[in-house]
Amino acid sequence: MNANRHLQLGQRDCDCHYWDQTDKWIVSGHWIIEMEEGQPARMYCDDTALIALGVAPGTSPEKCYTMWQENIFSSHVAEMQRHICAIMAGEQGDITYPWKSPTGSTMYLRSIGVRDMSYQKGVRLVGTFQDATSVVFSEQISRHAYLKSDFLLQILADTFEAVHVIQFDKGCVMPVRAVMPLFWKESGLDIARYLGLLPSFVPPKDCEAIEKCVAQRRALDKNGNFVTRCSWNFKGSAIEKDRWYNVLISLDPNVSKDDMIIAFRDISEVENNKHAVSTLRHTSEIDGLTKVFNRTAIEQKINAHISENTDETxxxxxxxxxxxxxxxxxxGHIEGDNLLIETAEKLEHFCRSTDKVGRLGGDEFIIFLRSVKEKDIDPLVSRIIEQLRKKYSNPEDDFEVTASIGIAHYPRDGxxxxxxYHCADIALYDAKRRGKNRYSRYRDMSPGKNGCQPV
Structure with missing residues (x-):
């Protein structure tokens, strides 16, 4: 029997005089819940109710009931249980509770129901779902009352997978929402026990920060100052070490001063995307063969450094x-590639962390050196040239690979x-012309001066 047909029979057999009591409420759809001993509970919904609940058409009644149960906010589970018990006892039940809509936002459902006393196989409850979102919000605004359980916390629950309220006056933690695998749903959890669960996914340093906030009953920023709310990201510990989380600790002036809100959300996808972008950016800057900066990247970094450090030579x-x-x-080219890789490694070895090495193409490299004292230039460049010297032998000939260097000074030369680059290229050409295996400074390039420093 399909759900709509079952609903029609259930409504016919049950004296549900309230079906048309819509007033200012908008009826979303009808439902029937049947519970029989030894059988899983079943929930039948018409098409309108299925849409409101975000349940796909054709979903089995057993699955429909399970999905409805699982998506009730933790803060309203106990209240919903009382509502069901009241209906089963023969009362007409009427409850409004928050619900996660199919689009992911928070909506409010009003559920009205009665028990079908004619049903002999077990318990049958019959009722309506009504979308009460606009009514609830308008009533809250008119009363200027933003209840923590019906507004602030439900808004947080739109984006946080776990939202808890620490009630200091009662010494317990109440869950508003807890859907993440390692988060807890136990109602009235002791504060000490709650904090004891943190290390299962929160690193020690972050556990300490949370515990400090709880101990002082205040939100604290990184400097230990009291704030209305604080938030930071952390990488999970233990079995959650591959995931990233964001924690929010908040004190809301509209609610009891004895309450603290702690919310967690999984931001692994965001952090992984950031890492992927960072990796992509790094890859785009690196020469594929030698792993030093490519021409575009070294040019950008030199220009950026010059613009930010105009007084530095x-x-x-x-x-x-x-x-x-x-x-x-x-x-062969494989040996040529190996030589280029070896050259890049040697150049990076000579450089400090503040210096930069790039490959411009072919066998041409560029080195950017910051704040080098005049007395250190000649020994440094001579040492580079000496270290890059490499002998090759074959049956026909023996030869050496050496290095020629052209030097330009900032800001004197450009x-x-x-x-x-233009000035250093002129100096490099001069070093080559003078016999290679040497360096030349652009500042010494003037008529009558050879500018060469033989090594």
Whole structure:
């Protein structure tokens, strides 16, 4: 028997005079709940009620009842149980409770029901679902009463998977919503026990921060100052170590000063997306072969540093490997690639954490050195050239791969990457012309001066 037909028979057999008592309420649909000993409870809904509950058409009555039960806010489970018991006792039940709508927002359902006393197989309850959201909100606004259980906390429950109220006067924690696997739903949980559950997914440092807020009954920022609310992100511990969470601790002036709200939500997807974007950004900046900065990235970083540190002297070293083509011709491109990787590693070894190394293409590298003292320039560059020297042998010939370097000074030689690169390139050409395996400074490039510093 389909749900709509079952509803028609249930309504016919039950004297439900309240079916048309809509008044200012909007009827969403009708429902029947049947409970028989030894059988799972069943819930029959018409199409309108199914839409309101977000239950797909064709869902079995047993599944429909389970889904309805599971989606009742934890804060209203006990009240709903009393409502059902009252109907079973023969009273007409009338309850309004929060509900997560199919779109994910909070709505309010009004449920009116009676017991069908003619049903002999067990218990049958018959009633209506009514969308009371607009009525509840308008009444709250007119009374200027924003009840914690019916407004603030339900709003939090729209975005947080676990929302709890610590009631200091009673020494317990009341769950408003708790749908995450490791979060607890026990009503009236002792505060000490509640805090004892935290380490199962909250790291020690964050546990300590939460416990401090609870101990002082105040929300505290990172500096220990009292605030209305505080919030931070943390990576889960124990079996939740691969997930990220956000915790919110709030004191609301509209509710009891003896209550503290603690809410948790899973932000793993957001954090993973941020990590993916960061990884993608990093990958886009790195030369695929040598793993140092590529041309675009090194140019951007040099320009950014110059714009932020206009008074700081810096050096741009443009480096080219001598006889690199011979390595490719005699030993193949794999050996040539290995030499480029080795060169990049050596250059990064010479650099400090504040310096930067980039590959411009082919066998051309650039090094950006910050705040190098004049007396240190010659020994440093000479050491780089010496360390990059590498001998190759084959049956036909022996040769060396060396390095030539052109040096440009900021701000004397230029105020941007392009200007400094241009000057360093001129100096590099001079070093090559003078016999390679040496360096030249652009500032020494003037008629009558060779600008070369043989090594």
């Amino acid at each position: 810096s050096l741009v070293l443009l480096l080219d490997l001598d006889n690199f083509k011979a390595v490719n011709d005699m030993f 105020a941007s990457f392009s200007e400094l």
